[in-house]
Amino acid sequence: MASQTALPSVARPVSLAHVVLKTPPEKFDAMRAYYKTFLDAEPAFENPYLCFLRYDEEHHRIGIVALPGTTPKPPGAAGLAHVAFTFATLKDLLLAYQQRKAHGILPSWCVNHGVTTSIYYTDPDGNEIETQVDNFDTPAEADKFLTSEEFAINPIGTDFDVEDLICRLESGVPETELKTRVEIGPRMVF
Structure with missing residues (x-):
């Protein structure tokens, strides 16, 4: 029987630095404009085929590159599912929703996962x-919830109406109450 030697663990990074999206050249301007608006980002660098955007202290958080020959991702293809951005408060998340809505950027899904209250969007390339x-x-x-019976039964979450959530917040319902997931029973990905 071969002996098993433990491999050393790998050093952990301190943070996730940035995401780079490739897009067909004909969609580059739309993608650049979308992310500038979506994140209220400013360009750290841009030219006709490359754009680095930042919205905080990092030199760039989103890169967009126009690559000839880039084609749309086929439906059902494996790959990155989504990128997530965290807000400090529910009020901030809902304010950003309202500001994006004013720019014509509407969500594709609103769901309370339990660990997060989330609003999803789809960019011009379908990301x-x-x-x-x-x-x-x-x-x-959060760990306690992730190991709970409720999460095991429903690891996806409960959909919500974002406009109703705003009304309830504005009427004085505490954020802690609004962020508590309504349990709906079993819900799976498939």
């Missing part, structure tokens, strides 16, 4: 973007 707020104050509380 999904999640905007979210954490529903728990500590990682330990």
